[in-house]
Amino acid sequence: MSEMQKTIEIEVLRYHPEKDKEPHRQVFEVPFTDDMSVLQGVQYIKDYLDGSLSFRWSCRMAICGSCGMMINGVPNLSCQTFLRDYYPARVRVEALAHFPIERDLVINMEGFIEKLESIQPYIIPKEERTLAQGEYLQTPEQLNAYEQFSSCINCLLCYAACPQFGLNSSFIGPAATALLHRYNVDSRDGGKAERMELINSEEGVFNCTAVGYCSEVCPKHVDPANAVNQNKTNSAADYFLRFLAPKGGAK
Amino acid sequence: MSKRRPYVRSMDGWWRKNPFFVEYMIHEGTALFVAAYAGVLLTGLYRLSQGEAAWNGWLAALKNPWYIAFHLAALLALTYHTYTWFKIMPRTMPPVVVGGERLPGWVITAGGLAAAAAACLGLLALVWGMAR
Numbered sequence: 001m002s003e004m005q006k007t008i009e010i011e012v013l014r015y016h017p018e019k020d021k022e023p024h025r026q027v028f029e030v031p032f033t034d035d036m037s038v039l040q041g042v043q044y045i046k047d048y049l050d051g052s053l054s055f056r057w058s059c060r061m062a063i064c065g066s067c068g069m070m071i072n073g074v075p076n077l078s079c080q081t082f083l084r085d086y087y088p089a090r091v092r093v094e095a096l097a098h099f100p101i102e103r104d105l106v107i108n109m110e111g112f113i114e115k116l117e118s119i120q121p122y123i124i125p126k127e128e129r130t131l132a133q134g135e136y137l138q139t140p141e142q143l144n145a146y147e148q149f150s151s152c153i154n155c156l157l158c159y160a161a162c163p164q165f166g167l168n169s170s171f172i173g174p175a176a177t178a179l180l181h182r183y184n185v186d187s188r189d190g191g192k193a194e195r196m197e198l199i200n201s202e203e204g205v206f207n208c209t210a211v212g213y214c215s216e217v218c219p220k221h222v223d224p225a226n227a228v229n230q231n232k233t234n235s236a237a238d239y240f241l242r243f244l245a246p247k248g249g250a251k
Numbered sequence: 252m253s254k255r256r257p258y259v260r261s262m263d264g265w266w267r268k269n270p271f272f273v274e275y276m277i278h279e280g281t282a283l284f285v286a287a288y289a290g291v292l293l294t295g296l297y298r299l300s301q302g303e304a305a306w307n308g309w310l311a312a313l314k315n316p317w318y319i320a321f322h323l324a325a326l327l328a329l330t331y332h333t334y335t336w337f338k339i340m341p342r343t344m345p346p347v348v349v350g351g352e353r354l355p356g357w358v359i360t361a362g363g364l365a366a367a368a369a370a371c372l373g374l375l376a377l378v379w380g381m382a383r
Contacts, residue, residue, distance in 0.1 A: 015258050017254060017256035017257070018254050022258065023260075073268060073269055097260070098260075098262075100258060108257045141351075144353070167265075210342070211271075212275075212342055213271050213272070215342055216271065225342040226341075226343070226344075229344070230344070230345050232343075
């Protein structure tokens with residue numbers, strides 16, 4: 001045990017829908033050790049300083065995607081961001097940008113859940129196979145085509161990094177497009193034409209202006225900007241090729 | 252009755268809130284210089300179509316110190332635009348697979364920058380050769 005307990009100031013954007021007209025800042029003095037994450041700092045506040053503080057978390061190891069927050073204005077998983085990297089300065093913690101605040105650090109993610117449903121995030125088999133016919137086979141190259149995009153943990157950091165989503169929340173956005181792409185390029189899937197309707201729509205990929213910050217903040221290196229921008233090309237091809245082969249998804 | 256009252260934060264001044272967005276606005280802003288320079292070249296083409304006197308007038312106008320200053324500013328802006336354009340390029344294209352391995356992003360960026368440099372040098376050499 002060291003004789004000198006270090007403390008750090010954590011500034012939290014608080015919002016209580018029943019009491020507050022708008023969010024306000026509150027500063028807490030939190031004792032910390034060098035191995036403590038920002039999430040642990042916020043947990044300390046809830047356990048010892050103010051039990052009313054609300055936030056989401058679960059796994060503490062960057063797998064579940066629950067604890068995303070704006071930390072000094074940057075979207076990050078609070079479990080993999082360490083207090084020691086900010087000390088002795090104050091750490092500012094805020095609910096993920098571009099989403100409505102439900103309470104304190106908890107955002108309303110209903111919009112994203114609807115988008116996730118709309119992309120049909122499951123394999124729509126190209127050919128139905130009976131059990132007797134065995135499993136769907138795939139080569140390593142075919143796996144490589146989509147594996148990166150399947151690493152998404154729905155943490156929504158990419159939405160908090162996307163100003164176009166902030167300006168127009170109906171934009172389907174980085175993560176949903178990355179997951180859509182993950183199924184479209186899967187060799188076992190046959191649902192591309194259905195999903196392309198979404199890509200081509202008003203809510204689709206052309207809302208993206210290639211800011212690229214979504215891919216910078218992605219904790220799983222999914223590179224959602226790549227999925228979105230590849231689908232701009234796909235969408236353009238879908239649009240023009242229908243004149244040659246009138247069966248594409250473009251309407 | 253629901254006690255929910257989700258609070259939507261304002262997007263005012265969004266691009267000033269993060270250095271990454273400031274940089275984005277700068278690189279988008281340099282596109283104006285690309286458009287302006289296209290205007291300069293189109294003007295030259297138009298003056299050429301009007302005959303020798305008009306063309307020579309345009310050439311003389313280009314020697315104005317203000318015009319030269321604009322060219323220097325445009326050169327800086329276009330160089331920056333080229334750099335940021337190729338920096339984001341790996342994110343905007345399908346994966347390039349060479350010998351079973353996916354080409355890393357920096358190779359695509361470096362390839363783009365090398366192509367841009369080669370095109371500039373080639374054009375300079377061509378114009379220099381014609382002017383001699």
